[in-house]
Amino acid sequence: DAKTTQPPSMDCAEGRAANLPCNHSTISGNEYVYWYRQIHSQGPQYIIHGLKNNETNEMASLIITEDRKSSTLILPHATLRDTAVYYCIVRSYGGSQGNLIFGKGTKLSVKP
Amino acid sequence: KAGVTQTPRYLIKTRGQQVTLSCSPISGHRSVSWYQQTPGQGLQFLFEYFSETQRNKGNFPGRFSGRQFSNSRSEMNVSTLELGDSALYLCASSFPGEGYTFGSGTRLTVV
Numbered sequence: 001d002a003k004t005t006q007p008p009s010m011d012c013a014e015g016r017a018a019n020l021p022c023n024h025s026t027i028s029g030n031e032y033v034y035w036y037r038q039i040h041s042q043g044p045q046y047i048i049h050g051l052k053n054n055e056t057n058e059m060a061s062l063i064i065t066e067d068r069k070s071s072t073l074i075l076p077h078a079t080l081r082d083t084a085v086y087y088c089i090v091r092s093y094g095g096s097q098g099n100l101i102f103g104k105g106t107k108l109s110v111k112p
Numbered sequence: 113k114a115g116v117t118q119t120p121r122y123l124i125k126t127r128g129q130q131v132t133l134s135c136s137p138i139s140g141h142r143s144v145s146w147y148q149q150t151p152g153q154g155l156q157f158l159f160e161y162f163s164e165t166q167r168n169k170g171n172f173p174g175r176f177s178g179r180q181f182s183n184s185r186s187e188m189n190v191s192t193l194e195l196g197d198s199a200l201y202l203c204a205s206s207f208p209g210e211g212y213t214f215g216s217g218t219r220l221t222v223v
Contacts, residue, residue, distance in 0.1 A: 034211060043116075043202050043214030044155070087155075099145060099157035099168050100204075100212065 003027065004088045009107045012082075018075040020106050022088030025069045030092055033064060034100070035073045037084040044087065044102075047073065078110045114138065116215035118203050124221045130191040133218045137184050137205030143167075144186040145212065146178060149200040158201075161186055190220075198222045 005023040012018040024033060034049040048055055048062045050071075055062045061074040075082055087105040117136040125131050137144050145168075146158040157170040161180035178188040184205070190197055198221050204212040 036211075041200075041217075043204070043216050044212075046211030046213065049211060099160060099170065100147075100155075101157065102147075102155035104154060 003090050003101065004103050006086070006088055006103060006106045008104065009109070011109050011111060012075075012078045014080060014110055014112050015077055018078040018082065018108060018110070020073040020075075020086050020088075020108065021070065022073070023070045024088070024090050027068050027090050028092075031090045032092075033062065033068075033071050034089045034091060035060070035062065036087045036089065036100075036102075037082075038087070038105070039081075039084045047086075078108075080110050080112065082108065083110045084108060116203055116205050116213050118201075118215035118218050120218060121216065122219050122221075124223060125193050126223055127193055127195060129193050130189060131193060131220060132187055132189045133201055133203075133220075135186045135188075135203030135205075135215060137186070137203075138207075138213055141205035141207050141213075142184050143206045143208070144180055144184060145204045145206075146186070146188050147202040147204065147214075148172075149202060149217070150198075155202070158188065193222045195222050 032049050035047040036044040038044045050062045064071045085105040085107050089100050119134045143162045145160040149155045159178050160168040164180045175191045180186045200217045200219050202217045204214040206212045
């Protein structure tokens with residue numbers, strides 16, 4: 001079973017920031033938080049990952065709470081092309097890479 | 113650089129037949145994983161290969177098998193196809209410490 005809980009759906013206005021929450025209250029000390037998204041009928045796309053510090057890349061920012069029990073993915077200026085299902089996943093890093101356990105994700109709809 | 117390439121993109125098979133799907137990872141990636149995606153079950157892990165060895169396996173029947181070649185290319189095989197095997201089959205490759213890069217998938221329809 002997935003170790004994360006996400007809202008099933010969210011709406012966001014085009015040009016505004018999209019903040020997608022994720023709860024992972026049972027996360028272990030050696031587990032990272034990964035975010036992927038899947039646009040309809042395509043393979044999932046890696047967005048960002050982090051351990052305990054906030055992370056930012058060209059696609060998004062990841063904010064992880066101090067107790068690491070939850071995180072938020074931020075798309076700073078959402079566009080229509082960001083409409084997708086967003087998956088939050090926790091997994092160990094390194095060694096046997098292991099598998100990604102996908103939950104149901106959050107369906108983000110960006111509206112004009 | 114070229115992404116993960118899966119062939120074929122679409123496939124229609126009859127119940128009882130077998131099928132082989134192919135995946136070419138990103139150059140330099142030695143880890144290849146396979147996933148099945150269905151509307152009912154979502155994305156489920158099938159197996160992972162690293163340097164020609166199966167490293168992890170999901171909870172699927174023995175009809176599902178795979179292998180990896182010395183050039184890191186991978187194939188998965190499903191024997192005695194059932195209607196419930198209709199799905200999008202996704203392959204992903206990665207370099208240690210990086211996120212997985214997925215291919216566009218092979219959509220298998222069993223009739």
